Amino acid sequence: MNTSSNLIATEQRLGANNYKPLDVVLTRGEGVHVWDTDGKRYLDCLSAYSAVNQGHCHPKILAAMVEQAGRLTLTSRAFRNDQLAYLYEELAALTGSHKILPMNSGAEAVETAIKAVRKWGYEVKGVPEGQAEIIVCANNFHGRTLSIISFSTDPDARTGFGPYTPGFRVIPFGDAEAFAAAINANTVAALIEPIQGEAGVIIPPAGYFTRVRELCTANNVTLILDEIQTGLGRTGKLLAEEHEGIEADVTLIGKALSGGFYPVSAVLSNSEVLGVLKPGQHGSTFGGNPLACAVARAALKVLTEEGMIENAETMGDYFLDGLRSIRSNIVKDVRGRGLMLAVELEPEAGGARQYCYALKDRGLLAKDTHDHTIRFAPPLVITREQVDWAISQIERTIT
Numbered sequence: 390m391n392t393s394s395n396l397i398a399t400e401q402r403l404g405a406n407n408y409k410p411l412d413v414v415l416t417r418g419e420g421v422h423v424w425d426t427d428g429k430r431y432l433d434c435l436s437a438y439s440a441v442n443q444g445h446c447h448p449k450i451l452a453a454m455v456e457q458a459g460r461l462t463l464t465s466r467a468f469r470n471d472q473l474a475y476l477y478e479e480l481a482a483l484t485g486s487h488k489i490l491p492m493n494s495g496a497e498a499v500e501t502a503i504k505a506v507r508k509w510g511y512e513v514k515g516v517p518e519g520q521a522e523i524i525v526c527a528n529n530f531h532g533r534t535l536s537i538i539s540f541s542t543d544p545d546a547r548t549g550f551g552p553y554t555p556g557f558r559v560i561p562f563g564d565a566e567a568f569a570a571a572i573n574a575n576t577v578a579a580l581i582e583p584i585q586g587e588a589g590v591i592i593p594p595a596g597y598f599t600r601v602r603e604l605c606t607a608n609n610v611t612l613i614l615d616e617i618q619t620g621l622g623r624t625g626k627l628l629a630e631e632h633e634g635i636e637a638d639v640t641l642i643g644k645a646l647s648g649g650f651y652p653v654s655a656v657l658s659n660s661e662v663l664g665v666l667k668p669g670q671h672g673s674t675f676g677g678n679p680l681a682c683a684v685a686r687a688a689l690k691v692l693t694e695e696g697m698i699e700n701a702e703t704m705g706d707y708f709l710d711g712l713r714s715i716r717s718n719i720v721k722d723v724r725g726r727g728l729m730l731a732v733e734l735e736p737e738a739g740g741a742r743q744y745c746y747a748l749k750d751r752g753l754l755a756k757d758t759h760d761h762t763i764r765f766a767p768p769l770v771i772t773r774e775q776v777d778w779a780i781s782q783i784e785r786t787i788t
């Protein structure tokens with residue numbers, strides 16, 4: 390057996406079977422490319438679910454990480470460190486947020502927001518204790534913790550893990566009237582993805598978020614946008630909310646906040662919501678650690694200074710045009726915003742996974758989602774020539 394077969398066999402023997410990866414064993418990455426253990430190069434069109442927006446192993450983020458790792462990695466929040474204040478300052482300047490709470494994974498940021506808006510609901514809005522409701526959308530994906538999967542509508546994510554956390558009201562995504570109807574006196578917040586990524590890059594109708602924003606303001610409901618996947622340049626704007634010219638009350642970011650080097654997430658909000666959390670009420674040993682802060686600072690710096698957000702917009706439009714120009718009778722829909730793109734195949738095509746394997750053989754890594762959809766989300770540093778190459782591989786695979 391060669392190295393990769395050995396490694397795959399060991400994973401299967403010893404690892405929990407909670408993922409079904411494509412059988413490609415990667416060992417190195419640089420920019421938009423990754424290499425497998427046999428030395429074959431691939432164009433990465435997943436970017437670790439949009440965590441590697443800045444490209445693999447970005448040298449400036451790497452340098453910041455190495456420098457900080459040699460100096461101080463973890464203090465816990467029992468003491469202060471000399472990186473956190475800078476991260477706060479830089480994030481606040483970039484996003485206009487007044488309060489920031491750093492965590493590690495995306496799911497932790499979501500959990501943090503849920504805790505904060507519930508407390509805000511009781512202490513500020515005056516909702517009776519234990520009655521807070523949060524509006525969420527069908528086909529959402531916000532992570533894997535128990536409270537989060539309690540309001541998932543995906544049977545794989547939810548079934549068998551009860552008893553579930555109450556306090557969530559599920560409505561259809563993109564339906565402003567359903568949203569209006571779901572609000573009641575106990576509604577403290579709405580938690581929504583600007584574009585549903587895991588559901589297959591589902592973009593809501595134009596005007597949806599404008600109406601949702603109006604309804605939230607009119608009813609004193611906190612609008613939480615989960616920008617963990619859509620944020621930090623992925624859709625061609627720093628935050629996807631900018632496409633509709635709205636501002637969330639609470640914004641969740643993660644993934645690309647570290648350029649893929651380290652789990653770093655954050656809750657961004659106005660003072661009122663995060664202001665309800667007092668010492669001892671929430672935290673994390675690793676949240677806000679100096680290594681995470683140094684990495685995140687470098688990741689944000691290269692994202693903005695190296696024009697990655699603008700590139701996501703131009704290359705995203707170009708990629709989308711390229712995908713739309715492909716004539717294939719198995720393509721049902723092509724959609725996307727910035728470099729968050731998807732091709733939905735006709736059910737008769739026999740499932741997206743086989744096409745992902747065919748793409749892999751051609752040197753392009755992409756991931757199927759929900760049986761019939763292939764997502765394309767390369768690092769934001771992709772060039773026109775690399776998009777051309779990707780389109781020609783995709784065209785040959787699906788025609």
Ligand SMILES: Cc1ncc(COP(=O)(O)O)c(C=O)c1O
Nearest residue numbers: 494495496530531532615617618
């Ligand atoms: C929109 C959204 N929210 C939350 C998460 C969860 O992030 P994590 O896997 O870091 O917990 C994801 C991950 O894919 C996501 O896409």
